[in-house]
Amino acid sequence: MKTLSTRRTRAAIVALAAGSLALTGCSGGSSSGKDKAQTDQDAAAQSKVVPLGTASQSAGPAKAVPGAQSGGTITVYQRDSYNHLDPAQMYVSDVGDLAKLIFRGLTTYTQDDKGNKTLVGDLATDAGKMADGGKTWTYTLKDGVKFEDGQPITSKDIRHSIERMYAPFITEGPTYVQQWLSGAGTTYRKALPDGPYKGDHLPKSVLDTPDDKTIVFHFAAPQTQLPYALAMAGYSVVPDSAKDTKDNYDIAPVTSGPYKIASFKSGKSMELVKNTNWDPKTDPARHQYVDGYKISFNHQFSDSTKRLMADQGEDKTALSFTNSVDPSLTKQVLSDASASKRLVQGYQPYVWQLNMNMDRLKDKRIRDAITYAMPSQQVVRIEGGSYGGEVAGGLLSPTVAGYEKGYDPYGKLKKPNGDPEKAKQLLKEAGKVGMKLVYAYANTEIRQREAVAIADGLTKAGFDVQKKEVDSSSWYQQMGKVDNGFDVYLTGWGQDWADASTVIPPSYDGTTIADGASNYSHIRDQHVTDEIKRIQQIPDVKKQTEEWQKLHHYIVEKVNPAAPVFYTKVLQLYGSKIGGIRYNSDTNYLDVNTLFIKK
């Protein structure tokens, strides 16, 4: 979910949205009390540790959606086409909804009416049986699970799905499981340089399939997060047959979910129809109420918002999986009696932060001064107001277990426009009033607008701000350089699943510092590094979360490598004849598993 392309995509989305905002001079909407209560409830549900479900919770069929009816086709307006259909190449959040409809993996999430998630078995009979303190995990496949061509899914297919992710043509998908099995970084590729395509396999001591139904993962160290990692779209099942066409599989995959691909014209359209070989009795999370989906691409947010607001003709049965309400139209949507009843909203997993290059800003008082000076509220306003984001007090998103509502050591919630006096005082103590601060920002419209506000806030605090514009297409590459030449820069990071283990280690582990790595602040704190190692070994996820929380406090308060700026949010609109709408706290968009068309 947190790939460079995701972040670029998001930057582009926000940039376009901000472009519209600039044209209209609209400052976006403010959340009503009811909406605020709803998002608070969402945050409360999402920041809990996701429990592992039992075998009975993993059995199908999924709980019926009240009032659901069968039939009809949903029209879907998407801005971006899908670059990948090979699940092993899927990492960006935009494909998460599609993956939910067409692919299945060993595990998945179910969600109750209050938004509480449970991690359950999907193709597997349960969320996994752990042994050796987390070093061994065993999964057993359900009876009756099949690919779209009617071929039964076996443990050989699961092994193949994992092993093909070692092949050189897979470069964009998640790497958690491969690294846990065969080595960190890219060294895991050496264990199976060509993937399984030349007849080689991982040793049974690493990945074993004793029979057609059983698959056993053996790790060198405890991996308590395995069930969550396996729920990622990237670990969906791929057949161990000639139908895995390697590179070409990205164009024509074999599906296993309730829908299959009837046609796909890249950049134009996609049609999904029912997969008749999907058995609802095996699936605890998905439904197949509608006959299919007619997806068209190239719809900017303003276009999809206007069509869905108008609610005419086929737009009554239309929605977008990932397009938000265009920020320039938020007020209009909220004041429209019909449209305002057809909204779904929730948090997105990203926390935007102003990274401070600790190789250059070594004095914590200076970093604290920058944090106090940040005009977060102004940035949120540029992002589209309270429906587009929320001022952040810490570096863990409301979508991550361990998030603490109200955690605000730098008073960002109390003084969202910054505290220049306090910042100035700290700078004075450090003897650095008037110090030069090189602030890099991407050359997108929204970042340029934010740069004005941020530079102004820092200048008021006593910094001599030197703005440096950087090409947005190479933004993360340039910021990822160890010697990047900048003092402060805004980056966004979100979790891969709702656990701090996918946030803190990649962002703040000093051992990962290298060109291209995501420790953008270059934090080299021995306590943090030691704690990461220690916490990752804790077999109990709840205990882990408590420890991540403590480490999060330490990082924010004692090290302060990045000023928290805002948590991202999404607001989506749908047609009046769409039923079963709710926010999905796994994909962080509307839930595609429960949709139906009202007659």
Added chain:
Amino acid sequence: MLPFLLRRTIGAVVILVLLSAFTFFVFFSVGDPALMACGKNCTADNVALIHKNLGLDQPVPVQYWHFLVGIFAGRDFTLGHCSAPCFGYSFATKQDVWSTMMDRLPLTASLAFGGVVAFLAIGLGTGLLAAWKRGSLLDKTVTGISMVLSSVQIYILGPVVLGIFVYSGIMAAPQYVNLTSNPFGWFMGLLIPWLVMATIFTAQYTRMARSTMIEQLQEEHVRTAKAKGMPARYVFLRYAWRGSLIPIVTILGVDLGSLFGGAMITEFTFQLAGIGRLAVDSVVTLDLPMVMGVMVFSAALILFFNIIVDAAYAFIDPRVRLS
């Protein structure tokens, strides 16, 4: 005529080769396509692996040579054999570049064809009428309107028209429907873009037709024809009109090439997926094979229409010799 066409075609091929070489070599100064396919683990190792997968680990001149060979003789990729004319496979989508362009072409061609018919019919008609009635209220009205319309842009007029006709539910949103399977659907699906394009382009052709016609009416041969007592309508249409066509045809040739090569703003405004949209998307995603394919294809169309226009001069004006 044949030597002329042969000479111009050879010239066009040389231009295309130079243009493609320039684009190919300049492309690498813009950014690294591997970074767009790098995923979360964008380490040096992963970037190197992607370079190898995409063939970017070879020297740029070698890559360009392979590109040229592919156009004329086809190429083999890990994705399969790509027959000539082969522009390769998209870095971003793994789709065959040529097939993708051919898939987008019917929309772009339909958009261009309908737009040209509309703006030529309206633009030339009103321009000639204004010239015929020079100085009249009609002339002033036509001139005034064309002045206003020439300052309007598609990205402004388009959303306004969409707001009035589409988002209100009066008409369906613009879309491309296959002409042969549903001619009425094809017509209705593109009617709004055609009319908006016509509104913008008409102004230019109205003004051009009017001014060149007025110039022609002051030419000696036209005045001679009038002095010989020929009917005004005959002189207007037979002598003046023919002479005024050359600058109009010249502009039309450029416009046709541009429109067939992709009306980017029109396609973006009306959410249509044609060649123009493809061009922009491929540049944004640093999709080298698609950038090269669209660039060469669009440039070839512009050159083609220019050759046609040059050849048409001889038919329009016998004084022009194709030497």
